[in-house]
Amino acid sequence: xxxxxxxxxxxxxxxxxxxxxxxxxxxxxxxxxxxxxxxxxxxxxxxxxxxxxxxxxxxxxxxxxxxxxxxxxxxxxxxxxxxxxxxxxxxxxxxxxxxxxxxxxxxxxxxxxxxxxxxxxxxxxxxxxxxxxxxxxxxxxxxxxxxxxxxxxxxxxxxxxxxxxxxxxxxxxxxxxxxxxxxxxxxxxxxxxxxxxxxxxxxxxxxxxxxxxxxxxxxxxxxxxxxxxxxxxxxxxxxxxxxxxxxxxxxxxxxxxxxxxxxxxxxxxxxxxxxxxxxxxxxxxxxxxxxxxxxxxxxxxxxxxxxxxxxxxxxxxxxxxxxxxxxxxxxxxxxxxxxxxxxxxxxxxxxxxxxxxxxxxx
Ligand code: SAH
Ligand code: SF4
Numbered sequence: 001x002x003x004x005x006x007x008x009x010x011x012x013x014x015x016x017x018x019x020x021x022x023x024x025x026x027x028x029x030x031x032x033x034x035x036x037x038x039x040x041x042x043x044x045x046x047x048x049x050x051x052x053x054x055x056x057x058x059x060x061x062x063x064x065x066x067x068x069x070x071x072x073x074x075x076x077x078x079x080x081x082x083x084x085x086x087x088x089x090x091x092x093x094x095x096x097x098x099x100x101x102x103x104x105x106x107x108x109x110x111x112x113x114x115x116x117x118x119x120x121x122x123x124x125x126x127x128x129x130x131x132x133x134x135x136x137x138x139x140x141x142x143x144x145x146x147x148x149x150x151x152x153x154x155x156x157x158x159x160x161x162x163x164x165x166x167x168x169x170x171x172x173x174x175x176x177x178x179x180x181x182x183x184x185x186x187x188x189x190x191x192x193x194x195x196x197x198x199x200x201x202x203x204x205x206x207x208x209x210x211x212x213x214x215x216x217x218x219x220x221x222x223x224x225x226x227x228x229x230x231x232x233x234x235x236x237x238x239x240x241x242x243x244x245x246x247x248x249x250x251x252x253x254x255x256x257x258x259x260x261x262x263x264x265x266x267x268x269x270x271x272x273x274x275x276x277x278x279x280x281x282x283x284x285x286x287x288x289x290x291x292x293x294x295x296x297x298x299x300x301x302x303x304x305x306x307x308x309x310x311x312x313x314x315x316x317x318x319x320x321x322x323x324x325x326x327x328x329x330x331x332x333x334x335x336x337x338x339x340x341x342x343x344x345x346x347x348x349x350x351x352x353x354x355x356x357x358x359x360x361x362x
Contacts, residue, residue: 002059002060002061003016003059003060003061004061004062004063004130004132005030005060005061006062006063006064006132006135007130007132008131008175009131009175009176009178009179009182010027010028010031010178010179010182010184010185012175013027013030013031014027017030020059022052026048026052028184029045029047030045030056031179031182031184031185032184033045034062034139035135035138035139035179035184035185035186036148036184037148038139038142038143038148040062040063040064041062042057042060043057063132063136064136064140065082065083065084065085065090065132065133065136065140066082066083067080067082067083067140068081068083068089068344069081070144071334071336072334073330073331073332073333073334073336074333075330075331076096077094077095077330077331077336078093078144078145078331079092079093079094079331079334079335080092080093080140080141080144081344082133082136082137082140084109084129084133086346087344087346088109088126088344088345088346089344090108090109090129090133090137090162090163090164091106091162091336092104092105092106092137092140092141092162093162093331093336094141094145094155095330096154100157101145101155101156101157102155102156102157102159103137103138103141103155103158103159104158104159104160104162105134105137105138105158105159105160105162106134106137106162106163107129107160107162107163107164107168107172107173108126108127108128108129108163108164108165108166108168108169109125109126109127109128109129109163109164109345109346110123110124110126110163110164110345110347110349111123111125111163111164111165111168112124112125112165112168112349113165113168113198113231113232113233114232114351115198115218115230115232115233116232116301116302117220117230117263117294117300117302119297119300120164121351122297122300122351123163123345123347123351124345124347124348124349124350124351125345125347125349125351126345126347126348127348128164128169128172129164129169129172130172131172131175131176131179134172134173134176135179135180135185137162138155138158138186141155142154142155155186156188156192157188157192157193157194158180158188158192158193158194159194159196159216160173160194160195160196161194161216165197166196166197167195167197167200167204167207168200168203170203170206170207173195174207174210174211177193177195177211177213178211180193181193181211181213189254190213190214190254191214191254191255192214193213193214194213194214194215194216195207195213195215195216196216196217196218196261197215197216197218198218198231198233199217199218199219199233199234199237199242199245200233200237201237201241201242201245204245204246204248204249205245205248205249207249208248208249208251212249212252212253213254214253214255214259215246215249215253215258216258216259216260216261217242217246217258217259217261218231218261218263219242219260219261219262220261220262220263220269221239221269221274222274222275222277222278222281223239223277223281224238224239226269230265230268230269239281243281243284243285246258246285246287247285250285250286256286257286257287257288258286258287258288259287259288259289260287260288260289261290262278262289262290262292263292263293263294264292264293264294264305264309264310264313265294265302265303265304266294266302266304266305266306266309267303268302270305270309270310270313271309271313272312272313272316274313275312275313275316275317279316279317279322287322288322288323288324288325289322289323289324289325290324290325290326290327291310291314291324291325291326292327293305293310293326293327293329295332297335310326314326
Protein backbone atom coordinates (compact mmCIF):
# COMPACT_ATOMS: atom_id res chain seq x y z
CA UNK A 1 0.00 0.00 0.00
CA UNK A 2 1.17 3.53 -0.75
CA UNK A 3 2.23 5.77 2.10
CA UNK A 4 -0.23 8.61 2.64
CA UNK A 5 1.96 11.69 3.20
CA UNK A 6 -0.86 13.57 4.93
CA UNK A 7 -0.16 11.25 7.87
CA UNK A 8 3.21 12.89 8.48
CA UNK A 9 4.36 16.01 10.23
CA UNK A 10 7.63 17.66 9.24
CA UNK A 11 9.73 15.60 11.63
CA UNK A 12 8.37 12.22 10.59
CA UNK A 13 8.31 13.17 6.89
CA UNK A 14 11.94 14.22 7.10
CA UNK A 15 12.76 10.84 8.65
CA UNK A 16 10.92 9.02 5.92
CA UNK A 17 12.71 11.04 3.26
CA UNK A 18 16.03 10.21 4.93
CA UNK A 19 15.17 6.51 4.72
CA UNK A 20 14.67 6.99 1.00
CA UNK A 21 18.03 8.73 0.71
CA UNK A 22 16.48 12.19 0.24
CA UNK A 23 17.64 15.41 1.88
CA UNK A 24 15.61 17.16 4.62
CA UNK A 25 14.67 20.23 2.57
CA UNK A 26 12.78 17.97 0.20
CA UNK A 27 10.38 17.14 3.01
CA UNK A 28 9.75 20.87 3.53
CA UNK A 29 9.06 21.35 -0.15
CA UNK A 30 6.59 18.50 -0.24
CA UNK A 31 4.88 19.74 2.93
CA UNK A 32 4.38 23.15 1.32
CA UNK A 33 3.02 21.68 -1.88
CA UNK A 34 0.54 19.57 0.03
CA UNK A 35 -0.64 22.09 2.58
CA UNK A 36 -0.06 25.50 1.04
CA UNK A 37 -0.74 24.40 -2.50
CA UNK A 38 -3.38 21.79 -1.79
CA UNK A 39 -1.58 19.49 -4.20
CA UNK A 40 -2.80 15.93 -4.39
CA UNK A 41 -0.62 14.93 -7.29
CA UNK A 42 3.18 14.73 -7.28
CA UNK A 43 3.22 15.85 -10.92
CA UNK A 44 2.18 19.31 -9.70
CA UNK A 45 5.29 19.59 -7.53
CA UNK A 46 7.34 21.16 -10.28
CA UNK A 47 10.42 22.10 -8.26
CA UNK A 48 11.12 18.49 -7.35
CA UNK A 49 13.48 16.50 -9.58
CA UNK A 50 11.65 14.26 -12.03
CA UNK A 51 13.30 11.21 -10.51
CA UNK A 52 12.03 12.12 -7.03
CA UNK A 53 8.55 12.71 -8.34
CA UNK A 54 8.61 9.28 -9.96
CA UNK A 55 9.83 7.72 -6.72
CA UNK A 56 7.07 9.41 -4.73
CA UNK A 57 4.50 8.37 -7.26
CA UNK A 58 5.56 4.79 -6.80
CA UNK A 59 5.62 4.73 -2.99
CA UNK A 60 3.36 7.51 -1.76
CA UNK A 61 0.13 9.42 -2.19
CA UNK A 62 -1.59 12.53 -0.80
CA UNK A 63 -4.89 11.14 0.38
CA UNK A 64 -7.47 13.39 2.00
CA UNK A 65 -10.87 11.89 2.76
CA UNK A 66 -13.39 12.27 -0.08
CA UNK A 67 -16.25 14.72 0.15
CA UNK A 68 -19.65 13.07 0.62
CA UNK A 69 -21.86 16.13 1.09
CA UNK A 70 -21.68 19.83 1.78
CA UNK A 71 -24.20 22.31 3.12
CA UNK A 72 -24.29 26.04 3.63
CA UNK A 73 -26.32 27.72 6.33
CA UNK A 74 -28.29 30.94 5.99
CA UNK A 75 -25.66 32.58 8.20
CA UNK A 76 -22.74 31.51 6.00
CA UNK A 77 -21.66 28.58 8.17
CA UNK A 78 -20.56 25.66 6.04
CA UNK A 79 -20.54 21.98 6.84
CA UNK A 80 -18.80 19.17 5.02
CA UNK A 81 -19.33 15.46 5.47
CA UNK A 82 -16.15 13.58 4.66
CA UNK A 83 -15.94 9.92 3.77
CA UNK A 84 -13.54 8.04 6.03
CA UNK A 85 -14.36 4.63 4.60
CA UNK A 86 -16.44 1.57 5.45
CA UNK A 87 -19.64 3.57 5.71
CA UNK A 88 -18.27 6.13 8.18
CA UNK A 89 -18.41 9.89 7.74
CA UNK A 90 -17.21 12.79 9.87
CA UNK A 91 -18.22 16.41 9.86
CA UNK A 92 -16.21 19.61 9.63
CA UNK A 93 -17.73 23.06 10.10
CA UNK A 94 -16.47 26.47 8.97
CA UNK A 95 -17.77 29.50 10.84
CA UNK A 96 -16.99 32.83 9.18
CA UNK A 97 -16.94 35.96 11.34
CA UNK A 98 -15.92 39.48 10.46
CA UNK A 99 -12.47 39.29 12.07
CA UNK A 100 -11.73 35.61 11.77
CA UNK A 101 -12.72 32.29 10.30
CA UNK A 102 -12.92 29.27 12.54
CA UNK A 103 -12.76 25.68 11.40
CA UNK A 104 -14.25 23.16 13.78
CA UNK A 105 -12.77 19.73 13.14
CA UNK A 106 -13.48 16.18 14.24
CA UNK A 107 -11.00 13.80 15.85
CA UNK A 108 -12.92 10.52 16.03
CA UNK A 109 -15.73 8.69 14.28
CA UNK A 110 -18.31 9.13 17.03
CA UNK A 111 -17.21 9.31 20.65
CA UNK A 112 -16.96 6.70 23.37
CA UNK A 113 -17.53 9.04 26.28
CA UNK A 114 -21.30 9.26 26.24
CA UNK A 115 -22.01 12.70 27.64
CA UNK A 116 -25.77 12.59 27.92
CA UNK A 117 -26.55 15.88 26.15
CA UNK A 118 -24.32 15.30 23.10
CA UNK A 119 -25.54 13.94 19.81
CA UNK A 120 -22.10 12.58 18.89
CA UNK A 121 -22.03 10.67 22.19
CA UNK A 122 -25.37 9.08 21.35
CA UNK A 123 -24.05 7.94 17.99
CA UNK A 124 -21.60 5.57 19.64
CA UNK A 125 -18.02 5.07 18.56
CA UNK A 126 -16.27 3.46 15.64
CA UNK A 127 -12.60 4.46 15.60
CA UNK A 128 -9.99 7.16 15.91
CA UNK A 129 -9.30 9.30 12.87
CA UNK A 130 -5.83 9.06 11.36
CA UNK A 131 -3.63 12.14 11.10
CA UNK A 132 -4.43 12.29 7.38
CA UNK A 133 -8.13 12.33 8.17
CA UNK A 134 -7.76 15.08 10.76
CA UNK A 135 -5.39 17.25 8.70
CA UNK A 136 -7.43 16.30 5.64
CA UNK A 137 -10.32 18.33 7.03
CA UNK A 138 -8.19 21.47 6.95
CA UNK A 139 -6.82 20.53 3.55
CA UNK A 140 -10.37 20.13 2.23
CA UNK A 141 -11.78 23.23 3.80
CA UNK A 142 -9.04 25.38 2.29
CA UNK A 143 -9.79 23.88 -1.09
CA UNK A 144 -13.54 24.34 -0.75
CA UNK A 145 -13.09 27.93 0.42
CA UNK A 146 -10.66 28.63 -2.40
CA UNK A 147 -8.01 29.62 0.13
CA UNK A 148 -4.45 28.69 0.93
CA UNK A 149 -2.87 29.00 4.36
CA UNK A 150 -0.63 31.72 2.99
CA UNK A 151 -3.15 34.11 1.46
CA UNK A 152 -5.98 35.88 3.19
CA UNK A 153 -6.05 33.38 5.99
CA UNK A 154 -9.65 32.54 5.53
CA UNK A 155 -9.13 29.94 8.23
CA UNK A 156 -7.46 31.83 11.07
CA UNK A 157 -8.53 29.56 13.93
CA UNK A 158 -8.99 25.86 14.41
CA UNK A 159 -10.99 24.34 17.23
CA UNK A 160 -11.05 20.62 17.92
CA UNK A 161 -14.69 20.71 18.87
CA UNK A 162 -16.24 18.55 16.21
CA UNK A 163 -17.00 14.88 16.66
CA UNK A 164 -14.96 12.97 19.22
CA UNK A 165 -12.75 13.52 22.21
CA UNK A 166 -9.42 14.73 20.83
CA UNK A 167 -7.35 13.62 23.81
CA UNK A 168 -8.68 10.06 23.46
CA UNK A 169 -6.90 10.00 20.06
CA UNK A 170 -3.76 11.48 21.48
CA UNK A 171 -0.96 10.55 19.08
CA UNK A 172 -2.81 11.38 15.88
CA UNK A 173 -4.16 14.63 17.32
CA UNK A 174 -0.73 15.79 18.48
CA UNK A 175 0.80 15.01 15.12
CA UNK A 176 -2.04 16.87 13.40
CA UNK A 177 -1.48 19.85 15.67
CA UNK A 178 2.16 19.78 14.67
CA UNK A 179 1.14 20.12 11.00
CA UNK A 180 -1.30 22.92 11.82
CA UNK A 181 1.37 24.93 13.65
CA UNK A 182 4.25 24.25 11.30
CA UNK A 183 5.30 27.07 8.98
CA UNK A 184 5.53 24.51 6.20
CA UNK A 185 2.05 23.27 7.10
CA UNK A 186 -0.77 25.63 8.00
CA UNK A 187 1.32 28.14 9.97
CA UNK A 188 -1.36 28.72 12.61
CA UNK A 189 -0.49 30.32 15.90
CA UNK A 190 -0.66 28.17 19.05
CA UNK A 191 -3.05 30.65 20.53
CA UNK A 192 -5.48 30.18 17.67
CA UNK A 193 -5.61 26.42 17.82
CA UNK A 194 -7.81 25.07 20.59
CA UNK A 195 -8.18 21.57 21.91
CA UNK A 196 -11.45 21.00 23.71
CA UNK A 197 -11.55 18.14 26.20
CA UNK A 198 -14.17 16.71 28.46
CA UNK A 199 -11.41 16.35 31.05
CA UNK A 200 -8.91 13.58 30.30
CA UNK A 201 -6.48 14.52 33.04
CA UNK A 202 -3.40 12.40 32.20
CA UNK A 203 -3.54 13.46 28.54
CA UNK A 204 -3.88 17.12 29.52
CA UNK A 205 -0.58 16.74 31.34
CA UNK A 206 1.02 15.16 28.29
CA UNK A 207 -0.35 17.81 25.92
CA UNK A 208 1.16 20.63 27.93
CA UNK A 209 4.61 19.07 27.40
CA UNK A 210 4.18 17.86 23.82
CA UNK A 211 2.11 20.54 22.09
CA UNK A 212 0.74 23.27 24.35
CA UNK A 213 -2.07 24.87 22.38
CA UNK A 214 -5.02 26.81 23.76
CA UNK A 215 -7.19 24.69 26.02
CA UNK A 216 -10.95 24.54 26.43
CA UNK A 217 -12.43 22.27 29.06
CA UNK A 218 -16.01 21.07 28.89
CA UNK A 219 -16.97 21.73 32.47
CA UNK A 220 -20.78 21.83 32.30
CA UNK A 221 -21.36 21.49 36.03
CA UNK A 222 -20.38 23.14 39.28
CA UNK A 223 -20.28 20.01 41.42
CA UNK A 224 -19.43 16.33 41.05
CA UNK A 225 -22.97 15.19 41.67
CA UNK A 226 -24.32 16.94 38.56
CA UNK A 227 -21.22 16.36 36.46
CA UNK A 228 -21.18 12.61 37.19
CA UNK A 229 -24.59 12.42 35.61
CA UNK A 230 -23.98 14.41 32.44
CA UNK A 231 -20.25 13.82 31.78
CA UNK A 232 -19.62 10.21 32.84
CA UNK A 233 -15.84 10.71 32.58
CA UNK A 234 -16.16 12.78 35.75
CA UNK A 235 -16.40 9.57 37.77
CA UNK A 236 -12.85 8.81 36.70
CA UNK A 237 -11.44 12.35 36.92
CA UNK A 238 -13.54 14.37 39.37
CA UNK A 239 -13.58 18.13 39.51
CA UNK A 240 -10.82 18.49 42.09
CA UNK A 241 -8.40 16.57 39.85
CA UNK A 242 -9.63 18.41 36.77
CA UNK A 243 -9.07 21.83 38.34
CA UNK A 244 -5.56 20.81 39.41
CA UNK A 245 -4.81 19.63 35.85
CA UNK A 246 -5.99 23.00 34.50
CA UNK A 247 -3.65 24.82 36.84
CA UNK A 248 -0.73 22.64 35.74
CA UNK A 249 -1.62 23.19 32.07
CA UNK A 250 -1.55 26.95 32.48
CA UNK A 251 2.15 26.86 33.35
CA UNK A 252 2.88 26.00 29.70
CA UNK A 253 -0.22 27.24 27.89
CA UNK A 254 0.04 29.87 25.14
CA UNK A 255 -2.77 31.85 26.76
CA UNK A 256 -2.95 32.71 30.41
CA UNK A 257 -6.42 31.29 30.91
CA UNK A 258 -8.41 28.15 30.31
CA UNK A 259 -11.79 28.44 28.60
CA UNK A 260 -14.51 26.60 30.44
CA UNK A 261 -17.37 25.53 28.23
CA UNK A 262 -20.68 25.22 29.98
CA UNK A 263 -23.73 23.90 28.19
CA UNK A 264 -26.91 25.49 29.53
CA UNK A 265 -29.42 22.73 30.26
CA UNK A 266 -32.76 23.82 31.57
CA UNK A 267 -33.27 22.81 35.19
CA UNK A 268 -30.09 20.71 35.28
CA UNK A 269 -27.09 23.02 35.74
CA UNK A 270 -28.41 26.52 35.09
CA UNK A 271 -29.60 27.84 38.44
CA UNK A 272 -28.17 30.88 40.21
CA UNK A 273 -26.85 28.62 42.97
CA UNK A 274 -24.88 26.67 40.35
CA UNK A 275 -23.29 29.90 39.12
CA UNK A 276 -22.26 30.79 42.67
CA UNK A 277 -20.90 27.29 43.25
CA UNK A 278 -18.93 27.64 40.01
CA UNK A 279 -17.23 30.78 41.30
CA UNK A 280 -15.87 28.79 44.25
CA UNK A 281 -14.84 25.87 42.08
CA UNK A 282 -12.63 27.95 39.76
CA UNK A 283 -11.23 30.18 42.48
CA UNK A 284 -7.59 29.25 41.74
CA UNK A 285 -7.86 28.73 37.98
CA UNK A 286 -7.48 31.75 35.70
CA UNK A 287 -10.30 31.23 33.24
CA UNK A 288 -12.96 32.55 30.92
CA UNK A 289 -16.42 31.10 30.50
CA UNK A 290 -18.18 30.19 27.34
CA UNK A 291 -21.83 29.45 27.98
CA UNK A 292 -23.33 27.28 25.24
CA UNK A 293 -27.12 27.30 25.01
CA UNK A 294 -28.02 23.63 24.60
CA UNK A 295 -28.59 22.69 20.97
CA UNK A 296 -31.42 20.23 20.75
CA UNK A 297 -31.47 17.02 18.74
CA UNK A 298 -34.22 14.40 18.47
CA UNK A 299 -35.01 12.53 21.70
CA UNK A 300 -32.30 14.27 23.67
CA UNK A 301 -34.49 14.55 26.76
CA UNK A 302 -33.08 18.03 27.49
CA UNK A 303 -34.28 21.56 26.94
CA UNK A 304 -32.28 24.71 26.39
CA UNK A 305 -32.21 27.07 29.39
CA UNK A 306 -34.37 30.14 28.96
CA UNK A 307 -32.73 33.36 27.77
CA UNK A 308 -33.57 34.86 31.16
CA UNK A 309 -31.81 32.10 33.11
CA UNK A 310 -28.78 32.31 30.86
CA UNK A 311 -28.65 36.06 31.48
CA UNK A 312 -28.87 35.66 35.26
CA UNK A 313 -26.18 32.97 35.21
CA UNK A 314 -23.90 35.11 33.04
CA UNK A 315 -24.40 38.17 35.23
CA UNK A 316 -23.36 36.33 38.38
CA UNK A 317 -20.10 35.27 36.75
CA UNK A 318 -19.52 38.67 35.17
CA UNK A 319 -20.15 40.53 38.39
CA UNK A 320 -17.46 38.40 40.00
CA UNK A 321 -15.05 39.77 37.35
CA UNK A 322 -15.00 36.92 34.83
CA UNK A 323 -15.06 37.29 31.08
CA UNK A 324 -18.14 35.41 29.92
CA UNK A 325 -19.32 34.85 26.38
CA UNK A 326 -22.59 33.27 25.44
CA UNK A 327 -21.93 31.27 22.32
CA UNK A 328 -24.02 32.34 19.41
CA UNK A 329 -25.72 29.43 17.80
CA UNK A 330 -24.39 29.22 14.30
CA UNK A 331 -25.48 26.92 11.53
CA UNK A 332 -28.30 25.26 13.43
CA UNK A 333 -30.45 25.17 10.30
CA UNK A 334 -27.95 22.66 8.86
CA UNK A 335 -27.37 20.81 12.18
CA UNK A 336 -23.87 22.23 12.41
CA UNK A 337 -24.15 23.76 15.87
CA UNK A 338 -22.20 22.44 18.88
CA UNK A 339 -23.22 18.95 19.82
CA UNK A 340 -25.34 18.44 16.72
CA UNK A 341 -22.66 16.83 14.61
CA UNK A 342 -23.61 13.26 14.03
CA UNK A 343 -21.82 12.31 10.80
CA UNK A 344 -22.24 8.69 9.90
CA UNK A 345 -21.05 6.34 12.57
CA UNK A 346 -21.04 2.59 12.20
CA UNK A 347 -21.33 2.13 15.91
CA UNK A 348 -19.19 -0.59 17.46
CA UNK A 349 -20.35 0.00 21.01
CA UNK A 350 -24.05 -0.90 20.63
CA UNK A 351 -24.84 2.50 22.06
CA UNK A 352 -27.29 3.40 19.31
CA UNK A 353 -29.11 0.18 20.12
CA UNK A 354 -29.15 1.00 23.82
CA UNK A 355 -30.64 4.45 23.25
CA UNK A 356 -33.22 3.09 20.84
CA UNK A 357 -34.34 0.54 23.43
CA UNK A 358 -34.61 3.20 26.08
CA UNK A 359 -36.72 5.31 23.75
CA UNK A 360 -39.06 2.43 22.98
CA UNK A 361 -39.53 1.82 26.71
CA UNK A 362 -40.44 5.44 27.35
N1 SAH B 1 -15.18 16.01 23.06
C1 SAH B 1 -14.75 17.32 23.25
C2 SAH B 1 -14.89 18.21 22.04
C3 SAH B 1 -16.17 18.10 21.20
S1 SAH B 1 -17.65 18.78 21.78
C4 SAH B 1 -15.43 17.95 24.45
O1 SAH B 1 -16.38 17.37 24.95
O2 SAH B 1 -14.95 18.98 24.90
C5 SAH B 1 -17.53 20.55 21.70
C6 SAH B 1 -18.40 21.23 22.75
O3 SAH B 1 -19.80 21.13 22.47
C7 SAH B 1 -18.21 20.61 24.13
O4 SAH B 1 -18.11 21.58 25.12
C8 SAH B 1 -19.48 19.84 24.27
O5 SAH B 1 -19.76 19.52 25.61
C9 SAH B 1 -20.49 20.76 23.65
N2 SAH B 1 -21.76 20.11 23.34
C10 SAH B 1 -22.00 18.79 23.15
N3 SAH B 1 -23.31 18.59 22.90
C11 SAH B 1 -23.91 19.79 22.92
C12 SAH B 1 -25.26 20.24 22.68
N4 SAH B 1 -26.23 19.39 22.36
N5 SAH B 1 -25.50 21.57 22.77
C13 SAH B 1 -24.52 22.43 23.04
N6 SAH B 1 -23.24 22.07 23.26
C14 SAH B 1 -22.93 20.77 23.19
FE1 SF4 C 1 -17.68 13.02 23.38
FE2 SF4 C 1 -17.37 15.67 23.77
FE3 SF4 C 1 -19.75 14.65 23.01
FE4 SF4 C 1 -18.82 14.19 25.48
S1 SF4 C 1 -19.37 16.20 24.58
S2 SF4 C 1 -19.75 12.67 24.12
S3 SF4 C 1 -16.64 13.99 25.12
S4 SF4 C 1 -17.87 14.62 21.82
